[in-house]
Amino acid sequence: MEHKSKYPVSHVVGFFFSLILTFVAVFVALKMNVSYTIVMWIIGSLAVVQAGLQLFMFMHVTEGEDGKTNVINMAYAVFVAIVIVAGSIWVLTSGHAAH
């Protein structure tokens, strides 16, 4: 992500998308007539998308000499977290074990 021009394109794009995602979340929460669970799922997903967007657009995780390492680290951390949390819930709430 080497930018030659002085104009901070990625910041502007990132800012623009962050605004859109935030307003979508507001709209879903206030105006859409769906159940509480669905609202939580939608705005939760939007939050994760926005966090990822900001990491790339504002925090420049892919740039610098450790760029690749950062991305691998984060992907691995997400993988481990999902395995531990979602895995444990799945294992402990299915079948006889939960009853």
Next chain:
Amino acid sequence: MGIKWNEIFVGGDPLLVGSQIAIVLTVVAIVVGLTYFKKWGWLWREWLTTVDHKKIGIMYILSGVLMFFRGGIDGLLMKAQTARPEMNFLDAQHYNEIFTTHGVIMILFMAMPFLIGLMNVVVPLQIGARDVAFPQLNALSFWLFFSGAMLFNISFVVGGSPDAGWTSYFPLAGKEFSPGIGNNYYAIALQIAGLGTLMTGINFIVTILKMRAPGMTLMKMPMFTWTTLITSIIIVAAFPIFTVALALMTFDRLYGTHFFTLSSGGSDMLWANLFWLWGHPEVYIVILPAFGIFSEVIATFSRKTLFGYTSMVVSIVGIAFLSMIVWVHHFYTMDAGPAVNSFFSITTMLIAVPTGVKIFNWLFTMRKGRIQFTTAMLWALAFVPNFVIGGVTGVMLAMAAADYQYHNTLFLVAHFHYVLIPGVVFAVFAGLYYWWPKMFGFMLNEKLGKYHFWLFVIGFNVTFMPMFFLGLKGAVRRAYTYSAESGFAPLFLVSAIGSIILAIGFAVFCYNIYWSFRYAKRNVSHDPWDARTLEWMTASPVQFYNFAVVPEVKQLDAFWHMKKRGETLTLKESDIKKIHMPSNSGLPFYMAVVFGITGFFLVFEAHIAAAVAAIGIVIGLVIRSFDYNDGYYVSVDEIKRTERTWRNVEGGTENHVG
């Protein structure tokens, strides 16, 4: 301060009283010996305060040997008890304690320090570095591990051993069913040792990623360095799970919380789940460095570069990935539902694929090689068929439906001994025979080594092969005796005889260390095996700064190609520059002492005393944060003097013994 003194010393049993007397006598002998030979200062300066990765590695290995002895005695006691039906050598409680400490010690205090010790000695040398990234943290890792190990080891004479198995399953391990303090040792000693391991993981990731010699890209790293890197990553991913699980266990046992209890909303299976979320990656933490050792040994003694280097790297990364998603196969019988059991059956069987790739790579490395049957190579050769038996029975166990038959039988016990002994112990022995000259400047005796090898391998098979058949006949694990009518007696007796042969093999190894220390030739070459990687480029034993000039790496097996180009021993004195080295520090040793004292009070649930002792930990942290000692420089003159001694003595790379 709330300590129940009458509970502290366990008495009555002649075995325990004998051990107590032996421990006291040993401590007295050590203290008297150190004072008589005026070695206290030497011990403090050269070992207790050292931050040199090679010396730390040697201390890890020494601890490993000691713990192998302790865990081995536990094993022999179990084999003696089950040699005949209805034996009264150990009672049920004593037997429970012994299989618990045997498991914990062999995995965490034998296999781990042996491998971390070899990693410490070898990895910085293999990548052409002067030390690890954080030398003082490395010393702290060792001392915390040692503190935890010693705390765990005194349990059997001070207060009583943990007795709920090395897995310490709840509800048995909880306060309701194990009211004594034994299981507190498990929760607290493993926590302290685990802190050290986690720091080691972080240290080696940074070392390998940041401190490689110029030119050594990731894909030019020796295989042992690769496996160490991946192992360290698994450590950093998995050990925090154990830290949390042990902390919750400590809360449950010491402060009456209900994370894993049966009552008040606790979930006993959550412990099993968390334990194996760490426990299965732990298996790969010990097996991957071992694979790295075999890769180095097989390549060196086949006189060939490792076959399929890239596929080896892909396999270890694949194993690391899969190791995180197989943990449920340890408790299929918990009955978590068909989808869960099917998923984990498949991931478990998938692990056989990258492992199989590695086995074939080793075989193809040997193909058409000029194989030298050194002791190190013999261990590697014996590893292949023995480990395959362990692996194939592992695939049998991986099938959830079939596992309902094998679960908690001696078939399982035989399986994991067939994986861990050839996979880890053979590797450690191969690594010790191989790297011994690099660590100490003399070789272990090859002839004694071969006695050690044959006795150990034959003893191992005689001990554990019968256990497969005992398990299939229905003999359960962790049962302290069995009836004569069961028909188990002959196989149990064979197994017990095998364990004696195994023990004699280990005794020969200890004698070999003693013999070689006393009598082995001291003028071995810096490269006695005609090896391939950078650690063989520098002196044996290695000078404290490792390399006078950091080598430049152009390809895989860098040292081998340098020898071919004839450029290994040419050192231009003008290239020598002063070297920056870290200073010794007594702080890690101090931390081990205060952590040990705090842990001891916590074990005995003396909370105020523990809180007071914990202030010592905080003081250590404060002292460290005001530590402005940035190390020192080794002068060019001193480097020149040191380099002249070994470069003149030897002369050429043709000077090998192997």
